[in-house]
Amino acid sequence: MPDKLYQECRTLISGCRAIFEDLREAGVDTLPLSSEKTPVASQVENASQPTGGQERGSTVPETLADLQQELTSCQGCALKKHRTRTVFGVGNPNARLVLVGEAPNTEEETQGEPFVGETGQLLDRILFAMKLRREDIYICHLVKCKPPNNRGPETAEVAACEDFLKRQLKIIAPEMILSLGGIATQALLKTDDSISKLRGRWQTYAGIPLMPTFHPADLLENPAGKYQVWEDVKQVMHRLQD
Numbered sequence: 001m002p003d004k005l006y007q008e009c010r011t012l013i014s015g016c017r018a019i020f021e022d023l024r025e026a027g028v029d030t031l032p033l034s035s036e037k038t039p040v041a042s043q044v045e046n047a048s049q050p051t052g053g054q055e056r057g058s059t060v061p062e063t064l065a066d067l068q069q070e071l072t073s074c075q076g077c078a079l080k081k082h083r084t085r086t087v088f089g090v091g092n093p094n095a096r097l098v099l100v101g102e103a104p105n106t107e108e109e110t111q112g113e114p115f116v117g118e119t120g121q122l123l124d125r126i127l128f129a130m131k132l133r134r135e136d137i138y139i140c141h142l143v144k145c146k147p148p149n150n151r152g153p154e155t156a157e158v159a160a161c162e163d164f165l166k167r168q169l170k171i172i173a174p175e176m177i178l179s180l181g182g183i184a185t186q187a188l189l190k191t192d193d194s195i196s197k198l199r200g201r202w203q204t205y206a207g208i209p210l211m212p213t214f215h216p217a218d219l220l221e222n223p224a225g226k227y228q229v230w231e232d233v234k235q236v237m238h239r240l241q242d
């Protein structure tokens with residue numbers, strides 16, 4: 001076997017092994033082996049490729065491209081001084097599920113995408129367990145510019161930036177949100193309750209059902225939390241199948 005192919009096979013096998021180890025840690029004993037796609041994946045493939053809110057209803061004038069263009073020159077809060085670029089969000093503009101984190105870190109700012117690196121790989125494994133791919137969903141942050149020293153966003157920064165998220169959600173019109181981590185969840189829900197208390201129970205944000213769960217970075221530090229995340233995302237999966 002040529003070396004390159006051999007290396008690719010090894011990488012693929014070790015990736016699969018990591019996914020199954022995560023699932024076993026999360027208490028998952030069996031996975032459905034059916035080739036049927038989840039309703040959300042089927043819907044994505046059957047979509048007629050609209051590109052934003054204008055396609056969904058004549059009363060929504062904005063598209064994601066419009067909003068992203070506006071974001072690149074935003075001077076709305078002090079974070080403008082620290083950024084090298086904004087991190088708008090990626091994924092399917094017709095997603096039924098939107099994942100929301102808190103704010104970009106250095107690696108995400110460099111790549112211009114939310115949830116990359118080790119945290120992103122773990123998120124991909126969670127999505128795999130949900131029978132979803134990144135292109136089935138939409139992923140973004142509440143705050144679009146990187147706070148200095150990778151700190152969490154402050155209240156004033158959230159207040160200044162939240163309108164972009166609300167407009168993103170209005171354009172995408174998802175059926176539900178999965179909020180990742182305590183900082184994002186507390187800011188979205190305007191509460192000081194801990195993520196341990198909030199997770200696993202449906203809430204509402206901007207009129208959209210929202211399920212809070214732990215941030216993948218929390219799971220890298222505390223793998224025991226994978227069980228709770230699996231319980232939370234199962235609720236999302238059930239709702240997607242309804």
Ligand code: SF4
Nearest residue numbers: 074076077145160161
């Ligand atoms: S964080 Fe949001 S509001 Fe603040 S400058 Fe960046 S895009 Fe504008």
